[in-house]
Amino acid sequence: MGFADSWNRRECVKAAVYTQYGLPDVLHIEEVAKPTPKDDEVLIKVAAVSVNRSDRENLTGKPLYARIGGLLKPRHQILGSDIAGRVEMAGRNITQFHPGDEVFGHILTYTGGFAEYVCVPEQALALKPASMTFEEVAAIPEAGLIALQGIRDKGQVQPGQQVLINGAGGGAGSFAVQLAKFYGAVVTGVDHSGKLDFLRSLGADHVIDYTREDFTTTGKQYDLILDLAAYRSVFAYARALRPKGRYFMVGGSVATLLQMVLLGPWMRSKHIRLLVVHPNANDLVFLTGLYEESRVVPMIDSRYPLREVALALRYLGEGHAKGKVVITVEQNDNTEYSPQHSSS
Numbered sequence: 001m002g003f004a005d006s007w008n009r010r011e012c013v014k015a016a017v018y019t020q021y022g023l024p025d026v027l028h029i030e031e032v033a034k035p036t037p038k039d040d041e042v043l044i045k046v047a048a049v050s051v052n053r054s055d056r057e058n059l060t061g062k063p064l065y066a067r068i069g070g071l072l073k074p075r076h077q078i079l080g081s082d083i084a085g086r087v088e089m090a091g092r093n094i095t096q097f098h099p100g101d102e103v104f105g106h107i108l109t110y111t112g113g114f115a116e117y118v119c120v121p122e123q124a125l126a127l128k129p130a131s132m133t134f135e136e137v138a139a140i141p142e143a144g145l146i147a148l149q150g151i152r153d154k155g156q157v158q159p160g161q162q163v164l165i166n167g168a169g170g171g172a173g174s175f176a177v178q179l180a181k182f183y184g185a186v187v188t189g190v191d192h193s194g195k196l197d198f199l200r201s202l203g204a205d206h207v208i209d210y211t212r213e214d215f216t217t218t219g220k221q222y223d224l225i226l227d228l229a230a231y232r233s234v235f236a237y238a239r240a241l242r243p244k245g246r247y248f249m250v251g252g253s254v255a256t257l258l259q260m261v262l263l264g265p266w267m268r269s270k271h272i273r274l275l276v277v278h279p280n281a282n283d284l285v286f287l288t289g290l291y292e293e294s295r296v297v298p299m300i301d302s303r304y305p306l307r308e309v310a311l312a313l314r315y316l317g318e319g320h321a322k323g324k325v326v327i328t329v330e331q332n333d334n335t336e337y338s339p340q341h342s343s344s
Ligand SMILES: NC(=O)c1ccc[n+]([C@@H]2O[C@H](COP(=O)([O-])OP(=O)(O)OC[C@H]3O[C@@H](n4cnc5c(N)ncnc54)[C@H](OP(=O)(O)O)[C@@H]3O)[C@@H](O)[C@H]2O)c1
Pocket: 052, 053, 054, 057, 142, 143, 146, 166, 167, 168, 169, 170, 171, 172, 173, 190, 191, 192, 195, 210, 228, 229, 231, 249, 250, 251, 252, 275, 276, 277, 278, 316, 317, 318, 319, 320, 321, 323
């Protein structure tokens, strides 16, 4: 059998593909070859995948650090890192999962999830609790891990501490507000005016509209600042920290990132650093445990079908989303999309 024959015999599946950086219109639904798992991978039939700011950054190639691995053209052509679905096939070395298992996880390369099938390394996956939907668990990985590792591990938040979350109304921020409250902090959430009621509903004690007030110039100081949208100087952040306070940049501008790396370690008595999130299946299990105790809930703003991934990314970029946007890949009779955002 020749190469052409074997290619023709490979099963094809749908995926949202892009071959150049740009706005969401560069994404198209195409038939691609169904992926085959390597020995340490699991093939998953995707039921839901959530949309992250990082997907949009990798789509547009902005900020510049989103082009690592592909300066002029994207290295990977299918985005989507936070998947949930059923195991269809397990590679030779897989011990934990079996066909039919319902799983979810974060793909470290940020790729492959906007598709009907994806291959994922075993260590990135956790079992979906029966009490949660595929959409709910797909909303957790990247945003939940940023929040947990920022608030619990790096932030080491203690009851009564003052915690400020900048960019609190988005994916990671909506988890971070709930987690900071869970650990007993007094929480200030910062976002634009359209998201302030949402922040209060998550438990924020104080809110700041960043379009009207700069939290680094109010004179108030915090024990921990978790910054999902860092655009200021390290000196401004140092000013807003209590002595021995901690600041962590998660996302923002290249200029601020360079300052963090070059100047952060030299700031006296203030801990100003980058937070690099680590995929961790135990942390995913921890977060679903908090859901089952009704402590932390994935906040899903809207749902889109796979054919409307581009619309979902556009919606996220327009600054409407309160919490997470989710793509429902496997449709069933109960699937309900957000009518105001979807043509279905
Ligand atoms: N360090 C790491 O390891 C790591 C890993 C993954 C992702 N990330 C980064 O984490 C960041 C946050 O992710 P996410 O999924 O939570 O994003 P998101 O859902 O877009 O949330 C960001 C929030 O910040 C708001 N915002 C925008 N500009 C702001 C400003 N100047 N001041 C205060 N708030 C502002 C946004 O409002 P609008 O909706 O109006 O824009 C949005 O509500 C992204 O930049 C992503 O690349 C970092």
